[in-house]
Amino acid sequence: MFKSINHVAIICSDYDRSKHFYTTVLGLEIIAENYRKERKSYKLDLKLPEGGQIELFSFSDAPPRPSYPEALGLRHLAFNVERVEHVIEYLNSNGIQTEPIRVDEYTGRKFTFFSDPDGLPLELYEI
Known part of the structure; x- marks a missing residue:
């Protein structure tokens, strides 16, 4: 569909x-x-x-968004990336803070979060 x-x-x-x-x-x-x-x-x-x-x-x-990130509705927007570490390095060099890298317990893939200028949670997910 x-x-x-x-x-x-x-x-x-x-x-x-x-x-x-x-x-x-x-x-x-x-x-x-x-x-x-x-x-x-x-x-x-x-x-x-x-x-x-x-x-x-x-x-x-x-x-404003009522809470981060557990408000009802869209929780976050995730982007597929080849190497989480490389994108984190780039974001950090541009003054954007990222959370520590985590590992998805079901897929074994690395991921992390950062925020847009309004605090919208954005995710990097390693493919």
Whole structure:
């Protein structure tokens, strides 16, 4: 029935800061960027490696996430990586803190978490 994930939508508090994080630091390619005047909101479409997208929205009055990361709803967004250590080194060199590496007890694969500028939990999962 489902073929793949089409997109994940993220609402940010500071559009310029989040745009920089997702494009410059994480290296995601911009597909489209639109300012929606009636909503006073940006919508930035970012290309993920296997065809999916991240839609980055800015809304000035969005409420904060109630807790990290155990709030109801989407728990986190995970990215497949070849070597967790290499990506951690890159993120740390760009001032992004990461949690200690853990090992998935079911698959034996390494993973860790870091956060976007608004505290959204992001995961690196070694494939």
